[in-house]
Amino acid sequence: MVGREESGLVEVQDWVEGWWRDMLAMEREKMMVGCWAIWEARNRVVFEGGRALVDQILRRVENVMAEVAGNGEVMRGSGIVGGVKKGVDNAGSIAPEEGWVKINVDAGVKDEVGVGVGAVCRDAEGKVLWGLSYNRKEVWEPHVAEVLSVFEGMEEAVRAGHDSIIIESDCSQVVNALKTRNQGRSIFFLVLDDIFRICSSFNVVVWSYTSRVNNTVAHALAHVSLGVVGNTAWID
Known part of the structure; x- marks a missing residue:
């Protein structure tokens, strides 16, 4: 059982690494910003009693990407x-x-x-x-x-x-x-x-x-x- 689980983890890791290599730089940036936005939304729910809505998270990603690009x-x-x-x-x-x-x-x-x-x-x-x-x-x-x-x-x-x-x-x-x-x-x-x-x-x-x-x-x-x-x- 342990061997199969470890093998599965290795296969997933290989898949993620291959997927990452094939992504464009902007796609990588957006994915990392998306992970951060999800974590930020989670913290808002836990510490401020807010709600984590998908459209708000997506809008947050777009806003951050625009800020990185220098748009005021x-x-x-x-x-x-x-x-x-x-x-x-x-x-x-x-x-x-x-x-x-x-x-x-x-x-x-x-x-x-x-x-x-x-x-x-x-x-x-x-x-x-x-x-x-x-x-x-x-x-x-x-x-x-x-x-x-x-x-x-x-x-x-x-x-x-x-x-x-x-x-x-x-x-x-x-x-x-x-x-x-x-x-x-x-x-x-x-x-x-x-x-x-x-x-x-x-x-x-x-x-x-x-x-x-x-x-x-x-x-x-x-x-x-x-x-x-x-x-x-x-x-x-």
């Missing part, structure tokens, strides 16, 4: 109306068009210390306009901390008087929730509701995903604030 989505009011692209700035990420600012946000969580939030705002030339480092004593789940970083970055943008903003995060779960306007009853969704309300303070808001390597300044600001009580902002 713009939110004006409650609808997605287009995309904003430009060349690469001196931080390695996509610079905004003239008249826009881009705000990179990130969060850090440390048990028994709290949540650190970092944000940095740049103009179309890549010049830093302001930075933000903020600490809260509450210890929240990482995805809650990440969505809080978006809110804090947008609040500072309101104080700075910006009109058209791009919010860039390396947390795809948060970016997807912002784009799809997900709803729920957990603290994560309460912060999302606050974000959607503050959107009325701007003409246009863009939600954009970026890789961790392009988000290093916000990441550093988030972690430097851990253990430091209060809010620190650097202007000009």
